[in-house]
Amino acid sequence: MSQAFVEEVMQTVEARNPGEVEFHQAAREVAESVAPVIDSNPDLARMKIFERLVEPDRQIMFRVPWTDDAGEVRINRGFRVEFNKAIGPYKGGLRFHPSVYMGIIKFLGFEQVFKNALTTMPIGGAKGGSDFDPKGKSDAEVMRFCQSFMSELFRHIGPDTDVPAGDIGVGGREIGFLFGQYAKLTNTYTGVLTGKGLEWGGSLVRNEATGYGLTYFVSRILQDAGKGWEGADVVISGSGNVAIYACEKVQQLGGKVVAMSDSGGYVVDMEGIELDTVKRIKEVERGRIKQYADEHSSAEYHEGWQGIWTVPCRVALPSATQNEIDETAAKSLIANGCIAVGEGANMPSTPEAIKVFQEAGVGFGPAKAANAGGVATSALEMAQNSMRLSWTFEEVDERLHGIMDAIYEQCAGAAEAYATKGDLAAGANIAGFLKVAKAMMAQGLI
């Protein structure tokens, strides 16, 4: 019965969203986890909760014209998919990357609905972005692009409607340009975006939150295995916002980060990555990870990002992009001693890789749960904006830590109650689904 439900629902999803393979992948994973729960709850089936959840509330696509520094007119595509607001205003990041198309934004928006439900905060799910590539663009070009992007997006968002934030290619610089344009067009000053600068409405810890939260979550997995960070070799893919602050917290807790990467390749430093160098190269110079090896004689650079999964480690934290760990990479990690995987990126492991981890008994922290600290802290930023005050670093960090523990417990609890003990991936899908489903049941057929 459950499998028949999955196939039926997926047939519709695939027919209605042709070619959107990442969205199909994300929807199938959740469908497989929640099908037995729906099977044993006729009300959820009768009200077609899951069938409604895979259909976004609204998807917006628009033209973003801008002028480059040479005076040439450029045209990109902008997206915002407002997926579900049963438990709060739409909330989710913006991704600027040349690979962006509707299928990527929809997979991310769909995942965001369940992730946001797990945070314990009142936020619905959305995602947006553009196929604009900020790499190699001047600050002035990025500003003109962001202003043009917001000239359309502003009419769809608002502090009580839809609150975007950063994701790949969107950091503090981009949020600043987007916020400035929104404030000008609407003549308001509100918490319409999160990830703002500390001087203009941002929250302490938001910049660090995804990486810190990921590390807190994986601490719980290691604890279950009777292990800790002390003396652990850790491999972190990516060298952006999530990877950098995961590295910082792992090092604070006594782990040794031995490899990091970008889309060009990876560096291995068996003496432990010197994070100040990575921060300078990536956050200040906007350079490449390759430069790290030029500055540290203990480090080696290897071309190609996939090879990072052949580096021996106790813990792997994929924090770059979707589908970066396939079956072969998963097997190689296990053969080299990996006992825990925490997903900092969204959907970084393919379904085949997840199966390999679970069959080998590797502790697996799924993205929806493990990387939810970023959006949870965005919700804390919204709370501070509404109250027009700001909490200290320690206060926000403590709340973040408490939220990550609460997420872990929801996942572990739902896994034990409805799936298999310890299956945090199924637990995350089920716990997130049940919270949204209850709200949708209460609010009628809308």
Ligand code: NDP
């Ligand atoms: P950044 O843009 O700061 O960094 C992204 C990093 O990943 C860069 O090192 C980039 O390398 C690498 N990368 C991006 N695309 C690819 C690719 N196709 N192949 C290989 N490497 C790639 O983004 P974030 O750190 O913010 O985001 C990383 C991941 O974490 C994403 O999956 C995002 O959705 C997820 N996430 C982010 C949150 C946040 O708060 N920022 C919250 C929760 C999840 P290069 O510079 O060469 O492109």
Ligand code: 2IT
């Ligand atoms: O994937 C994510 O959760 C994010 N990019 C953060 C979203 C947010 O609204 O802070």
